[in-house]
Amino acid sequence: MTAPDTLSSRQDFDSLLPAARLDRRGFVTTLVAAGFALAVQPVQASTMITTESSGLATGEATIDVSGDSLPVYFARPENAAGKLPVVLVVQEIFGVHEHIRDVCRRLAHQGYLAVAPELFFRQGDPSKLENVGEIIQSIVSKVPDAQVMADLDACAAWAVSAQGGDPDWLAITGFCWGGRITWLYAAHNPKLTAGVAWYGRLDGAPSENTPQHPIDVADQLHAPVLGLYGGQDQGIPLDDVRMKQEALEKAGSASMIHVYPDAPHAFHADYRPSYRKDEAEDGWKRLLDWFASRRA
Template identity: 50%
Template sequence: MLKEEIDSLAPGRDFNRRGFVQTAVGSGFAAAVLPVTAQTISTDTAGLDAGTVSIEVGDFKMPAYRAQPAGRKNLPIILVASEIFGVHEHIADVCRRFAKQGYLAIAPSLFVRHGDAGAYTDIPKLIAEVVAKASDVQVAGDLDATVAWAARHGGDASRLGITGFCWGGRTTWAYTAHNPAVKAAVAWYGPVARSYFAGDKTIIEQAAAIKAPVLGLYGAADTGIPVGTLTQLEAALKAAGHLKSEFVVYPDTPHAFHADYRPSYRKAAADDGWAKCLAWFKKQGVA
């Protein structure tokens, strides 16, 4: 069980009733996070092509949520890797936020082979029955197919970035190690000293394969990701001759501080992290 996920969904906060279980990729919220909080951000689709698309991965058709500026081509591509709850409304909203900045942003449903992550109310059961079945090998193949799809639908694969949250933050690190075409990455509170799928290497163990610059955004009060593990990863990267990645650790900040639909949300850190995220991609030529 991931303690940080349980903690970030702690009861006793002021909730409104806008939450509803997702019925399609990018719509609604996962059952495990209901009800959502009052500060939940909603980004409109004005000027965007946005919605569900289907990506072929071999003979499998994987759903994904895509948002991009309408009528434009040769757009920089941002892969968005979800939390353990799958591609629900918050992840779709993040895609729309990137699209408003001129990106083709796409969030593939990386758990869909194993079950409906949005339907679970029990987090340990969700992790055991769905999340823990998505290996780095499977996820890398799915993301490779997503990049190929984006390149055929208005994206410029020479300007490829990836970002993700929690499980998706770890995926951000892992995919950057897998694909040398990634130009830059931003990992939001992704575990670096443990894996989810049995047999997968930790991010610390994959450090030597990471070539692109990664910005790691973390909370010092994250109960599941000790700051010491970030220090270990930083040392492993330096030992491999990688000096391009950076870490930002926000004081007194919990896990999932960017998740505006959850009680763990911390607006100051989230806003600062988002600004740093956009600046990082621009600095590294993914813009």
């Protein structure tokens, strides 16, 4: 399977759009729950990747955030010399499960200090709930973006003070819910170096907890973000993807979006049937290249 070049024009995006188009905000409002639901599939042990921790220092810790104890998982090279570049890894709606931990170990083997915080810890534990609607209603909908931004700031500071992180090199990557957060954090933290957002929602109706969406902050990014999206994602309309790319171009941003035409939502999630090996591997290579180009 050959991946297309990064899409950057209206014509490129139009070639991938379905013939029948729906109103952009209406589509997101009615199908966002369905988009999450499509990502909930039985575990496929045959495709699940397990990255060894040999040569790494891994573990769990807690970070004090305004009197609360934020749980995190971290992974870093065991005997690294000098300060380590830091990557914040942002979960899906399902919390910091083994796949997210494995992503941290993959990054650690590439020389990064990776930190994955449990960003729903105040609202509840997604692993205790059995259906996605319950997770969204009982937990995700109650998590304020401002709270998430503050927690990520605390993780970045902790990575430097407690784990030998480089105060001058900070990146972020996130999946699904975490992909949306990646775009927002790039507009929040002026010290960010780079970001990679995997199929994160781009638009939606504003609310008290989610007053802005990535489409609204295209001209406010402090660091370049690479967006990785699936052309067959039923929860994120390609109209949104196109409009986000156009907004980035209008803002003169170095950020860009890459679309895999045949990929569904959660194509990187190797623990369920949505996984697409070719696209996931290509996306991972793009992530590593994106970060490496900002370490030069």
